[in-house]
Amino acid sequence: MNRLYHVPLSPFCRKVRLVLAEKKIEVELVEERYWEQDPDFLRRNPAGKVPVLRMNDRIMAESQAICEYLEEKYPAPPLFPRDPEGRYEVRRLCGWFDDKFHREVTANLLYERVNKKLTKQGYPESQNVKAGARAIKYHLDYMSWLLDQRRWLAGDAMSLADFAAAAHVSALDYISDVDWNRSPNVKDWYAKIKSRPAFRGLLADQVPGFPPSRQYADLDF
Amino acid sequence: MNRLYHVPLSPFCRKVRLVLAEKKIEVELVEERYWEQDPDFLRRNPAGKVPVLRMNDRIMAESQAICEYLEEKYPAPPLFPRDPEGRYEVRRLCGWFDDKFHREVTANLLYERVNKKLTKQGYPESQNVKAGARAIKYHLDYMSWLLDQRRWLAGDAMSLADFAAAAHVSALDYISDVDWNRSPNVKDWYAKIKSRPAFRGLLADQVPGFPPSRQYADLDF
Numbered sequence: 001m002n003r004l005y006h007v008p009l010s011p012f013c014r015k016v017r018l019v020l021a022e023k024k025i026e027v028e029l030v031e032e033r034y035w036e037q038d039p040d041f042l043r044r045n046p047a048g049k050v051p052v053l054r055m056n057d058r059i060m061a062e063s064q065a066i067c068e069y070l071e072e073k074y075p076a077p078p079l080f081p082r083d084p085e086g087r088y089e090v091r092r093l094c095g096w097f098d099d100k101f102h103r104e105v106t107a108n109l110l111y112e113r114v115n116k117k118l119t120k121q122g123y124p125e126s127q128n129v130k131a132g133a134r135a136i137k138y139h140l141d142y143m144s145w146l147l148d149q150r151r152w153l154a155g156d157a158m159s160l161a162d163f164a165a166a167a168h169v170s171a172l173d174y175i176s177d178v179d180w181n182r183s184p185n186v187k188d189w190y191a192k193i194k195s196r197p198a199f200r201g202l203l204a205d206q207v208p209g210f211p212p213s214r215q216y217a218d219l220d221f
Numbered sequence: 222m223n224r225l226y227h228v229p230l231s232p233f234c235r236k237v238r239l240v241l242a243e244k245k246i247e248v249e250l251v252e253e254r255y256w257e258q259d260p261d262f263l264r265r266n267p268a269g270k271v272p273v274l275r276m277n278d279r280i281m282a283e284s285q286a287i288c289e290y291l292e293e294k295y296p297a298p299p300l301f302p303r304d305p306e307g308r309y310e311v312r313r314l315c316g317w318f319d320d321k322f323h324r325e326v327t328a329n330l331l332y333e334r335v336n337k338k339l340t341k342q343g344y345p346e347s348q349n350v351k352a353g354a355r356a357i358k359y360h361l362d363y364m365s366w367l368l369d370q371r372r373w374l375a376g377d378a379m380s381l382a383d384f385a386a387a388a389h390v391s392a393l394d395y396i397s398d399v400d401w402n403r404s405p406n407v408k409d410w411y412a413k414i415k416s417r418p419a420f421r422g423l424l425a426d427q428v429p430g431f432p433p434s435r436q437y438a439d440l441d442f
């Protein structure tokens with residue numbers, strides 16, 4: 001049986017979970033307290049990070065490398081277009097969300113509010129939370145600008161870029177940090193992606209001590 | 222004419238420069254003071270980061286997305302193997318260097334010592350520099366462990382993973398932060414990659430106020 005070592009609200013784990021579910025690859029989820037750096041876990045991934053995927057006797061880490069591997073090995077349904085220019089745009093946006101959005105928004109909001117408490121690293125820094133709350137507005141506006149020109153974030157077909165974005169946005173929606181009134185087209189985009197069968201597993205997540213926001217699992221939010 | 226907006230010691234720019242040079246794609250280099258967030262520059266890349274590549278009337282950002290694009294568009298010489306497992310390993314290691322090594326080593330050493338001064342953001346934090354000096358030992362040992370099993374970092378052929386690693390290591394070597402006596406096989410690996418014609422441009426770099434280390438451009442270091 002394939003196994004994914006993960007934490008429920010990690011956007012990098014969520015991206016991989018979405019790809020696995022979209023491609024109908026069954027996987028057993030195992031929560032990993034990666035911050036305790038258990039030696040068994042470090043043997044599986046010396047980088048000490050989640051997600052880690054065990055599949056066909058291989059151990060894989062680094063979410064983007066895993067997603068590209070899954071796409072090459074299980075091409076249906078495709079999460080990349082065929083032309084190099086379209087594929088570039090998907091990867092550029094994965095980088096946008098996993099680097100810039102992560103650093104400016106996810107780290108300042110989710111990690112301050114949730115991860116610090118879970119990993120017993122103290123209290124949220126209000127300065128960081130404020131910076132994250134400011135930054136998410138700019139990012140939602142950027143997504144809205146893209147969606148004014150395209151049906152999905154990287155083009156006219158759904159792609160890994162949408163999953164990368166939805167992985168971050170859904171984790172922030174769990175803690176009520178997304179203002180759905182800001183951009184109707186971003187809300188429409190999220191409603192489309194949230195109603196996919198691949199999303200169900202994410203919507204069932206529960207983190208002890210952090211109940212999900214009221215709209216988190218609601219498809220008519 | 223293709224144009225790369227870059228800063229000389231940025232490992233992400235260096236990775237792209239190595240790929241361009243290896244594939245014999247001519248490009249004009251333009252230094253970009255990205256930290257000044259010039260509006261023209263932000264129009265080219267709203268993420269506000271270097272490298273930015275202008276090529277055939279396209280503007281591209283995000284170093285990994287650019288490198289994957291160049292590989293797909295200009296496949297010779299190849300910087301990825303053909304099998305999905307081998308390609309996964311190349312991407313995993315690109316992630317290792319561009320995320321973990323970058324955060325633990327490059328940010329603590331190069332950015333503290335050089336970028337802070339260039340961007341007028343104060344003085345190096347000695348705690349960070351010490352953490353970086355500790356972390357680079359662990360990373361050199363990890364590279365040495367990989368090279369005990371393989372000719373190159375990701376397998377028996379040179380790949381983008383070697384360029385990602387060499388991009389970071391060469392920038393740190395510029396400021397004398399690499400202990401070449403630690404692992405003979407890492408030194409051999411770097412000697413091989415450093416002597417490639419694609420490396421020449423990097424070895425000619427000069428940053429005003431920061432002369433390169435004595436061994437930086439020396440092929441017999």
